[in-house]
Amino acid sequence: MSINNLLFELVAPATALGAILVLLFGPVFFPRAYIWFLLTYFSTFLYISINHFLKFCLTVRNIKRNIRNWSAQQEHQSMSRDYDTKEVVKSSATSNGRITPTRNGYTSVPMSSNFESDNRCNEMESVLKLYDEGHYIHAFVIPNYKEPEPLLRDTIKRLAQHRNATTTYVIVLAMEESEVEQASKAASLKRNFDGSFLDFIITVHPKDVPGESRGKGSNVAYAAREACDQLMRKIDKRRVVFTITDSDSAIPELYVRHVEKALMESEDPYSTICSPPIFFSRNAFNVPAAVRVTDIMWSIMVMQNLSNPRGLAFPCSTYSLSMILAEQVGFWDTDKDAVGEDLHMWLKCFFKTGGQARSVPIFVPINLTNVETTSYISNIYARFVQAKRHYNGVADVAYSLKSAFNSENRSSEAESMSLYNQNTTNYPSSPGKRLSCLMSCSFVDKLVVVFHVLEAHMIPATSGWLMFAAVPITQFLLISTYSPLADYYPDFQNPIVTSDFYAYMFSLIQAVGVLLPMPLLLCAMLYEGLHKTIDSELFKKGSSETRTWKNYADYAWLPFSAWLFMTLPSTWACMKRLTRGEENYVVAEKIFTEPIVE
Template sequence: MKAALLNYPFELVAPMVAIGSVLLLPLGPLLIPRTYIVFLLIYFTVFLYTQVNHVFKFYTTATKMTKTIREWNLRSSKSNAEKTDNSTTSPPSPTTTRERITSVEELEEMETALNPQDDSHFIHAFIVPNYAEPEALLRDTIKRLANHKNAQTNYVIILAMEASEVNYEQKSNSLADYFKDSFLQFIVTAHPADIPGETRGKGSNVAYAARHGCAQMLQRGIDRRRVILTVSDSDSSIPELYTNEVEKAFNRAEDPYFLLFAPPIFFSRNCYEVPAAVRMTDITWSAMVMSSLSNSAGLSFPCSTYSLSMVLAERVGYWDTDADSVGEDMHMMLKCFFKTDGLARCCPIFVPINLTNVQTPGYLANMHARFVQAKRHYNGIADLAYTLRNSFGVKDTMLDGNHVFASLTANKTSMYAAPSFWLDKLVMCTKVMEAHLIPVTSGWLMFAAVPLMQFILFPPHSMVAFVEPSENPILTSEFYSNLWNIVKIITVFLPLPLFGTLAIYEHLHRVVDRELYRKSESRTWRNIFDYISLPVAAWAFMTLPATIACIKRLYKTNDKYIVAEKFFDEDNED
């Protein structure tokens, strides 16, 4: 109780920032004009610097994505060519083969030399949480996994249903029957709606499914060290290249059981069937995720789809299920980071996961559906208080679940828990604040701060003057007058990093569509008109929902479990 009271001030940070951003617009020029100018100068300068930095990081991510895709295509074409050549050549006789392998040591060397992608020893367990999603969409998502080469021998599907969904059993039984011979194991879980202390949503569904799914795999005798859990959205199109790259990164890592593997997200499945503002919102969203992945220290966050070992999931007590963990992807990375004393890191996997834009019949209905989705996404602001509390607050005493395999990493924890953990915590706080406070502040300040201050202190006519020229604190000081001019100049450059990001994205989108997904249709020069909708997208799907989510932290409402509506035509899907 005492810890909760001491930690409570961290809960006020987000709502105070949101309210302060709005109140500063009229009150700043009137009450503290000089201080307000200094604040705007610092805010806009820092914002411009971070956005320019993100452009370079995004370019790095885009370059690595392109390289990964093209190397995969090259290997695939070589493999196909070799198969064609081998089919025309008679296989060696058994006698010849036995003559070549003269000892057990040679046999072991030969097995070691085999490509691990050809005979993977990893078990990939895909958790697919869903609630009231179209069965056709789920079938399509799982079917894409079933088409992977090792699906029957190395893939486990954990279909995470909600028990409160009407006729969920009929849907899950239909899917289980459809894929009965496609995977090593097909597990169905039904998350109850009345578990005390839980907040319903993706996080609690994933937590329930992971615990029960992992228990079933262990009962079957599967070694937990071989299991890689992948959390997938119901509309995630996961290419085989992703699992290959995860395995490659896992094998190369010094401490793979401390890693979360995070791919970029990509929206191309139905992007031409939604309003331009919806399309542009998801493009900028995916670009922000991509830029954050190119962090040399591994201090970044997964989004939507990501992977981690069963060992790490058990070590931290699986996923949290309370009201402060609704943003389950970022929250899980933060939880792993804090529960391992800063050892957990995010490992980028440069393979895009193709998602579906929110889609409903009707233009305005589609816009409203995206707004509802944005409000749900920005409820992840709860992670700000969680991060501050774990970095600077009084920690509550709690159990981290069943640490069955903590002994694997116990020595490394004590050996590498260096003082840099404190610096890493500061970096994580900065990144969480950037992710959640920039949307709620930038919309108000970037769009309205300078014009409103110009109107209040330098009105177009004396009849609407709020301050007499002789008492104007800007006009009476050459220093602050120069600062004000600098602020106005900086605001001209603020949109430029966004334009640079979008220019890189335009090229990247075409590469991914044509070279990875083999789509004949991609973005064209006509899509340049999408950019006209950017101001609408920024306000409707970023600033307003982020502000609402921040202010709601004052009273912490328990929202209903809703999902973004998606229209899905299985026959027309590529």
């Protein structure tokens, strides 16, 4: 390993360990520098949090607009069908048997008194028109390991209910050989959905492959390659779009329609990664409030990230990209440094294509399932295990740094980009569109990507320690009359006491510290309104099935959730980078009961 790569690997553990050491020894050995450090850290954190809130506002607006457009269009179609039915009944009652035209000369669609509704319908009609053309074949890769069969059946059934499922959908059920009952489970699912899709492919990822790390990434990599081999025999690969999802992802038809729209309108659909927000509503009332509010915060962070104006938004859990792009970057990585499969694949596509691969946000939420077990304590523990697995994605800190600044990686990137351009030049864009490569990755783009990766992993590993403990510990060590420094350091010069300037600085730190949670709480308030809109207008849930004002009490668990499900697992993941150890392949437990069909 080169010296640069070694330094990049040390960034994560050094940051996590440094936060703890600075917290404990900063006030003692370098109090003035420590006060400056706290003010800088708190101010930066507050700026980032305000920026997150503003971006979250944009995401919320776009999600609500898409949902309301969709609802208006559905209502418009329903009114049209009802009107057509009435006209047929009326015409059959006339003496001459002919349809009597209305005053406006139209018999199929009535004039609407709501112009806003008409505009929404017109916008959705354009989306529907693109979707109806069926230009793309959607291959849904569903990796799973020891997941309940009813949960998988429900997830696939929701896709089967989409209008174009039988003509443009391919299910790729990615099984693991190490699961004892995988064969019978896969056969049962395929038999259950016979004729519901264009194709139903079952792949079985071999166990104990040398150099591979067990997890979603290696399973997806194997399944995607196998699906490519089978689909390319009968379908033009330029038409195939992979949607990587989780076993518990409920994907609305609206998401697929907006993916079609994004690809059809993109100047280069083969460098487009479609990234939706995630949403937890399938079993939220069955889990502890601490688990529920943790996943809400997770959703908020993913949602705000999507409103990045440069297309540098990271996907989470579910995302879509062309088979061409997956093939050109060498599919998904399978080593233990690629355990955060969604973010890692995005980074790989971005760097391997010289920055041409960018995100297009799809503002349609994907409904996921919270971790759920049989008891309260076991549910808390299961969520902690899941958090540890999620934060193992800290390996992407070193990967992004190496890809951005290592000369060897830049040379490899240039070769990959050249190969990418050579291959994609022969692939025309969607009908009516001309292939136009996005601007090459600039140094600024690389810095922005690296910053967002550091933000995603280093803030969780440091904020819990510094935000919650820095001010109280500083007060105890430097201000309290019971300070141990008075006994052990009789000559110690306390800057907060001896200097008006540093006393003012510490007061400013305390004031900023009070403001730190405010943007997050504003996001939570905004989220509550969004949650109700999604539940009622997209998923058609009744008022008794969605969140109410009583659920605001969930946020009292935030300090506990932040420590247990963010600070501790992220710090552990960072420190584990020193040994580069690998944990057992353990999936989060989910209890799922299929709804009874009457």
